[in-house]
Amino acid sequence: MGCTSNNATPHAPAIAPGAEGIDPAAIAAGLVRSHGPGGMHPRVRELVPGFDAPFFQAGLAGYSDAAMRIVARRHGCPYCVTEALLDRTILAGGRGFAKADLGDLHDNVPGGGEDQPLAGQILGSDPAEMAAAALKMTEQAARSAKEYRHLAYGDKEAMAPGGHLRLPGGEQIGRLDPTAEPPSPSMPRCLNASMPSSASDSSIPLASFAAIDINLACPVKKISRKARGGHWLAQPAGAIAILEAVREAVPSETPCTLKIRRSFDDTPEMVENFWTILDAAYSMGYAWATIHARTVEQKYVGPSRWDLLRDIVQRARRADPDRPIFGSGDIWTAGDIFRMIDYTGVTGASVARGCIGNPWIFRQARQLLAGETPAPPTIAEQRSVLEEHFELALAVNAGMRSAESFTGRTMRKFGIRFAEHHPQGEEVRQRFIQVTSLDEWRGVLEEFYADSAAGTKEGVPI
Ligand SMILES: Cc1cc2nc3c(=O)[nH]c(=O)nc-3n(C[C@H](O)[C@H](O)[C@H](O)COP(=O)(O)O)c2cc1C
Structure with missing residues (x-):
């Protein structure tokens, strides 16, 4: 069930007394004046080139x-994070772990040159496993699968001598030999080969992760009495051991967040634990925290x-007024992005x-930054994105048996959400709910999205 034990709550505005009067357009304009066209703080742009808004x-x-990430990027999203991947899933190359547990590997390898910059997010219970998994993601499986497992589970002799790699506590145990041929990777290096032509330009360098993100937030219950995700907030020493191990294993030029x-x-007591972990993370060089x-x-x-x-932001910035901190929770519209920035x-x-x-x-967020009025999507745009998302999802699932019917079923949950933009939203939603095949999916598009003159939904909140 992943990180999703309960996501069915209705949209609710965040608790932010006095925020009603914030004008998102004015805040966006202020960011552009301070930081340039994308409005992103220069410190973040330096850490992750391309993360410009x-x-x-x-x-x-x-x-x-x-697929979802590429669609987002084509609409102006400057940076994406993968689903939380269990460290053991990464080390095992995806074998032996049910999709229901957490994100599947094939969903989370970078989707070609267009899927950049991308943070790989890891979740786990053991510092050495987390460190080895983080390194494997950073290096794109440049060593053999066995070598990464040795890092996680012992047998340091298996490592090549010299280099940046250290075990928790700082012991230096190995590094990549840049002249060595990479072994055939046990995990796909990227989706270039299976992406539609626009995303598979062979001149694009192999995709990799721009940052490694450690998940200390997932609320799903601990497994076998071992903490992971958000449950580490009740055990700060364990959380810090993981943060240290990962930061030490990942080459210093790759930001950890x-x-x-x-x-x-x-x-x-728990609020104090949060501070112990957050202070430790920044002091060991974590580039930023995203706080839900x-x-x-x-x-x-x-x-x-x-x-x-x-x-939290005020207290965390006492040590460094330019410290990057991101916020999460109740961002439902483009305007909420700028409301949160201004309020918090x-x-x-x-x-x-x-x-x-x-x-x-x-x-719409880019339009606010450009001083334009955010526009709701037309019916023609909705149809084109639904088709594009489907095509990309088919490419992502290409290696699977029954890729087409699997994609048809999984696209249903997206269709239900896309329906919210349609003037006949409830009717469209009901039809998407009933979709069981690719043909039925196309039928809904033909029935409701063929008439490009059907107009846009009025009154989309910004
Ligand atoms: C279905 C679902 C899956 C999620 N999966 C992850 C995840 O894999 N990694 C992560 O950091 N957060 C995950 N989250 C948390 C979100 O990133 C976000 O912090 C949370 O939904 C609060 O933001 P919102 O209120 O704007 O949705 C997930 C949330 C939902 C609803």
Whole structure:
């Protein structure tokens, strides 16, 4: 069930007393004046070239595969995070782990040159496993699968001598020999080969991860009494051991970041734990944290607390006023991105449920930055994105048996969300819910999206 134990809560505005009067267009204009056309703080642009606007597509288990990411990018999203991948899934090359557990490997390898820059997100219980998995992602499986497993599970003799790689505690154990031929990777290096022609230009260098993101936020219960994800917030020493191990293993030129909840719950002890972990992360060189303004206990239920996020940002910035911090929680419209930035002081916002079936949120955010009026998608644009998303999803699933029927079924959940933009939204939604095949999917498009004069849905909130 991944990181998604309860996502069915209705849209709720965040708790942010006094935020009603914020004008997103004015905030966007101010960011452009301060930081240039994309409005992103220069420190982040330096860390991740291409991350040029103050928002990104969050990791969304079950949704944010290469297809969804590419659609988002074509609408102006500057940066994406993979679904949370279990460290053991990465080390095992995907074998032996059910898709239902967490994101599948094939959904999360970079989708060619167009799927850049991309952060690979990892979740796990053991520092050495996390470190080896992070290194494998960074290096794109340039060593043999066995070698990465040795890193995770022991037998240091197996490593080549010299170099940057250290085990938790700082012991230097090996590095890549740049002259050696890479072994045939046990994990696909990228989706170039299976992408549609526009995304498979062989002149594009092999895709890789621009950053490694550690998940300390997933609320799904611990497995076998071992903490992982957000449950580390109740065990700060363990969380710090993981952060240290990963930072030491990943080459220093690759930024490490973390996704964290604002606390495990609202007790003073847990709030203190949050600070212990956050302070440690920044002091060991983590480039930024994305803070989800709900507690782990809250899962996805109820509003996020932008008021508390604002307090966190103020305290975290005492050590360094330019410290990048991203916020997550209740970003439903393009305007919310700039409301959150203004209200809380975050560097940028992570867009999560608000972009499922709504890549136009990124276009609208870019329009606000350009001083334009954000436009809702026309019927013709909706149809074209539905078809494009389907085609990309087919390419992502190409290696599977029954790729077409699998894609038809999985696209249903996107169709249901895309329907929200249609003037006959409820009717379209009901039809998408009934889709079981590719033909039925196409039937819905023919019936509801053929008439490009059908108009746009009025009153889309910004
Ligand atoms: C279906 C679903 C899957 C998610 N998967 C992940 C994930 O894999 N990694 C992650 O960091 N966050 C994940 N999240 C959390 C979101 O990134 C985000 O922090 C959260 O939904 C709050 O933002 P929102 O209220 O704007 O949706 C997931 C959330 C949902 C609803």
